[in-house]
Amino acid sequence: xxxxxxxxxxxxxxxxxxxxxxxxxxxxxxxxxxxxxxxxxxxxxxxxxxxxxxxxxxxxxxxxxxxxxxxxxxxxxxxxxxxxxxxxxxxxxxxxxxxxxxxxxxxxxxxxxxxxxxxxxxxxxxxxxxxxxxxxxxxxxxxxxxxxxxxxxxxxxxxxxxxxxxxxxxxxxxxxxxxxxxxxxxxxxxxxxxxxxxxxxxxxxxxxxxxxxxxxxxxxxxxxxxxxxxxxxxxxxxxxxxxxxxxxxxxxxxxxxxxxxxxxxxxxxxxxxxxxxxxxxxxxxxxxxxxxxxxxxxxxxxxxxxxxxxxxxxxxxxxxxxxxxxxxxxxxxxxxxxxxxxxxxxxxxxxxxxxxxxxxxxxxxxxxxxxxxxxxxxxxxxxxxxxxxxxxxxxx
Numbered sequence: 024x025x026x027x028x029x030x031x032x033x034x035x036x037x038x039x040x041x042x043x044x045x046x047x048x049x050x051x052x053x054x055x056x057x058x059x060x061x062x063x064x065x066x067x068x069x070x071x072x073x074x075x076x077x078x079x080x081x082x083x084x085x086x087x088x089x090x091x092x093x094x095x096x097x098x099x100x101x102x103x104x105x106x107x108x109x110x111x112x113x114x115x116x117x118x119x120x121x122x123x124x125x126x127x128x129x130x131x132x133x134x135x136x137x138x139x140x141x142x143x144x145x146x147x148x149x150x151x152x153x154x155x156x157x158x159x160x161x162x163x164x165x166x167x168x169x170x171x172x173x174x175x176x177x178x179x180x181x182x183x184x185x186x187x188x189x190x191x192x193x194x195x196x197x198x199x200x201x202x203x204x205x206x207x208x209x210x211x212x213x214x215x216x217x218x219x220x221x222x223x224x225x226x227x228x229x230x231x232x233x234x235x236x237x238x239x240x241x242x243x244x245x246x247x248x249x250x251x252x253x254x255x256x257x258x259x260x261x262x263x264x265x266x267x268x269x270x271x272x273x274x275x276x277x278x279x280x281x282x283x284x285x286x287x288x289x290x291x292x293x294x295x296x297x298x299x300x301x302x303x304x305x306x307x308x309x310x311x312x313x314x315x316x317x318x319x320x321x322x323x324x325x326x327x328x329x330x331x332x333x334x335x336x337x338x339x340x341x342x343x344x345x346x347x348x349x350x351x352x353x354x355x356x357x358x359x360x361x362x363x364x365x366x367x368x369x370x371x372x373x374x375x376x377x378x379x380x381x382x383x384x385x386x387x388x389x390x391x392x393x394x395x396x397x398x399x400x401x402x403x404x405x406x407x408x409x410x411x412x413x414x415x416x417x418x419x
Contacts, residue, residue: 223347
């Protein structure tokens with residue numbers, strides 16, 4: 024028989040089926056119930072409930088599991104993040120976090136849980152980068168739990184995730200870029216490589232490009248979307264930032280390459296079997312009109328082309344963009360113009376990410392300061408009295 028508890032301490036009873044239950048009155052006038060197979064376990068749950076009440080936390084969190092809360096959190100953030108980001112968060116939670124401690128109550132989550140998960144992932148051969156992504160998603164989720172008054176601290180903040188080795192950005196030299204474009208002559212995607220190396224759009228922006236956004240007579244191209252693949256389907260999403268929506272001015276050679284690309288594409292459409300060509304709006308597509316797959320583009324198109332060009336380094340489609348931005352900066356194009364071309368959110372992003380492309384920048388800065396100092400010093404010397412004692416007499 025359970026000992027009678029005082030008011031505000033809750034009640035503990037054993038049900039006819041042998042399970043134990045406890046109830047506690049909460050501020051809204053209702054009673055919160057918890058259940059457990061043993062008396063000691065139900066008392067532990069009751070004490071946890073009372074602590075939550077004292078700390079001002081939502082008592083409903085006592086029974087809320089990580090799996091259930093992850094669904095609530097994803098639903099809450101879905102409208103404020105990009106679809107691709109939402110898919111990434113969902114996949115990381117579903118693949119790594121939920122299988123390991125999805126049944127753990129949010130209020131009972133300990134630092135030991137994610138630490139054990141990270142160790143297991145690394146032993147299974149997962150990269151430190153993947154572990155870091157999992158850590159960041161878990162930390163964001165627990166920060167939300169803290170803001171929603173479900174927990175009194177974010178235990179992820181006390182954990183240091185594994186360090187990720189820095190991968191040096193691969194950038195083509197001007198000679199390598201010329202070799203690549205020479206090797207691409209006659210390739211059905213020749214215009215894509217020209218666009219990547221001359222204007223530097225993001226990979227997803229190029230793959231989302233439609234002919235309605237290209238005006239070859241005016242020599243302009245409008246970036247209005249980015250292409251992402253989710254669950255096997257392709258989706259056109261909003262560009263990365265507000266500044267990513269932009270109009271690019273095309274140089275004559277690129278206009279010529281795009282005109283030829285349009286002619287070649289129309290020939291492919293006419294020669295294809297009736298109904299085989301799926302779309303005709305995408306500037307760059309596969310041989311039946313579907314959007315290009317970024318992985319296939321890299322593996323089946325770009326890498327063989329790099330080998331044909333004699334370029335030893337392995338670069339991605341995105342690194343062709345980095346090369347274009349670096350070329351522009353290294354040739355003295357104003358950073359604000361380069362930032363606009365690249366669609367960066369600010370000039371600061373351009374300067375921070377591509378400082379390597381500004382050779383002699385520190386020397387130019389030092390020389391400019393030195394020139395000011397010398398000018399100031401020269402002015403001072405020319406205006407000084409010829410003899411110090413005359414200056415003293417003038418003052419007195």
